[in-house]
Amino acid sequence: MSTSPLLPNFWAGRWQTGTGAGMALFDPVRGTELARVSSQGLDLAEGFRFAREQGGTALRALSYGQRAALLGEVVKVLQTHRSAYYDIATANAGTVASDSAVDIDGGLFTLGYYARQGATLGDARLLLDGQRTRLGKDPLFQAQHILTPTHGAALLINAFNFPSWGLWEKAAPALLSGVPVIVKPATSTAWLTHRMVQDVIEAGVLPVGALSIVCGSSAGLMDPLQPFDVVSFTGSAQTASVIRSHAAVAQHSVRCNIEADSVNAALLDPAAGAGSAAFDLLVQEVVREMTVKSGQKCTAIRRVFVPRALYDAAAQAIGARLAEITVGDPRHPAVRMGSLVSRAQFDTVQAGLAALKTEAEVLFDGSQTPLLDADPAVAACVAPTLLGSRHPADARLLHTTEVFGPVATLMAYDDIEQAQALIRRGEGSLVLSIYSADAGFIARHAAALADCHGRIHAVSPEVATLHTGHGNVMPMSLHGGPGRAALRHFVWNPTVTMTPGRRARWACVQAACRPVHMSTGRV
Structure with missing residues (x-):
């Protein structure tokens, strides 16, 4: 009988421990059991509803600059526990210190970058996307794309290789954009993600419901998704195919970002x-x-x-x-x-x-x-x-x-x-x-x-x-x-078309694929 602790989930605004024996996390070098996780018994629909209604509403009430400041506070919280994260990475992921740094410090750097970028947006609560375009001879009839937060939740189904960076490189732009985050870490290395989320939650730097975590089985996790939610998955092409074929994506148009196999x-x-x-x-x-x-x-x-x-x-x-x-x-x-x-x-x-x-x-x-x-x-x-x-x-x-x-x-x-x-x-x-x-x-x-x-x-x-x-x-x-x-483009801020002038009109939400980025040196 295992005596490993069962890590609780932060779900619907409170810590909840799943039922059953749970799934074990191991030290991949020594083979010793470290902890267990379980999502069994959770009311999944309640958690999504709480994130949308409580976390999303609280985030959207803030400006981009205010949300950027929250990211900066998250960085400070994580920095104070950095040494503990290295210990967890060694024990649960089997990484040497330099490899742990790629994940842990990479995640902190990414959070800090979005915090700095968001600070430049100040009191804005929506963003202009490009310049106005005339739609007719009369200059009063024009089109202007704007970016506004989606009124859904972002479900982040993450891979086992980057339990820190994989969380924050997705969560940072989502939170900055006013979208609450639900993270489902890969079970084998979930301990680091759980500890980071726990530290942030206990510090109270984010509105309740802005950040949730569920560990263990993902059975039924996509069932509560609604049309304005977003699901972001990193992992195998086989699992990606299952996600794409889920009714939430295939029938209800839930926006789906996939990163799969890459040779x-x-x-x-x-x-x-x-x-x-x-x-x-x-x-x-x-x-x-x-x-x-x-x-x-x-x-x-x-x-x-x-x-x-x-x-x-x-x-x-x-x-x-x-x-x-x-x-x-x-x-x-x-x-x-x-x-x-x-x-x-x-x-x-x-x-x-x-x-x-x-x-x-x-x-x-x-x-x-x-x-x-x-x-x-x-x-x-x-x-x-x-x-x-x-x-x-x-x-x-x-x-x-x-x-x-x-x-x-x-x-x-x-x-x-x-x-x-x-x-x-x-x-x-x-x-x-x-x-x-x-x-x-x-x-x-x-x-x-x-x-x-x-x-x-x-x-x-x-x-x-x-x-x-x-x-x-x-x-x-x-x-x-x-x-x-699998093309990945985040749509936390969907583009909306607005035609200002004598008769203001709004068009439907559209999410445009972003162009290929070419990173070159001095060439």
Whole structure:
């Protein structure tokens, strides 16, 4: 019989503990049970109704500037408990300190950014979206788009890899826009999200109902959604398909934001030689993307395209750097990469890796290196594996299967047209990074591939010490991608058309897809 505490849910304005035994959260390295969560017995409709009527009303009564100030207060609360969050991340996510920082400090930075941006909006309670447009000869008949808060709630169904940043990168713009948030964290790493929400709730810095949390099973969670609510999901394409087909979305037009599987790529200029600055930058970035968060990032590099003449040199250079990565218990001072989030994820990665091996050769196999302070029969530790394909045009799984762990595949291309065609076989990705010393090359191929990527990360020698990395999502840039990556655009403030003049008229709510953002350095 487990004695682990059952974490309560903050639901309908009060803490409520679910019934039943609940679902267990574990230390993914030591295998010990840490806590349990349960949503069983909650009145789900009551929680959504409370968020809309109490939290939403209270938030909309404030200006953008006032709501931005609330975000600033949330940052202060979280900063005071920062060390506790690091301890939880180590215990429940198996991350080394630098990886915990990506999640925890990344979340705080994002919150702070929205607080600063919102402060510039001052006393505004609605926002103009673009300039007025004349609709006729008489200048009094014009159209003006404005942004106003939706009168619903935002349901955030989050992934296991970023329990902090995944919460705040969605919650910050929603709260700033006057929309109450209901967060459903992934069960395996729910402890950190729960603790952060608990600290904010107990500090009393937000109106009651503005922030709610439900942990455990998601059964029935989408049933109470109504037309003006928003659901935002981050996770697998399989679960995304279930969400899209739910009656709330398919029949009642609940707005749905999805971020799913993404087989991101990196492209090396064919003019780059082995040992050149562009070549070294690609090698460095591939290793970083394979090992940060143990490769558990939606933006991580999965496919690495290099000229055929550089295939062997790239394999050797990447492998040499991967050989320096020590894997094991993140509490050990010599460990550079911790574990996956659970044994279930361990099994998923192993199965995916086996599938990819049917189409690729193994260029570097880190599994031969012993783990530090970790029992391989218990710990969810997976060492980096670099696969390779000399003929990627003949592959299928390599372009469509995302193994969510420290795995990447090196691919040879014969000419840049073939490289572009192979990159497009990913069917839409969150990020593509291009490595070259030639600004013209970067500009041409960024433009050519921008339509199938949410972000183009251009890396030239000039930005080598300045850029934040292929997979680092910054709040200044839009995050999302087309196709299988599932376009993500937040619609907390839907656009409304108003025609001022002699006869003011209002048109229906519309949510326009946002343009692809291209993030380039000095090119």
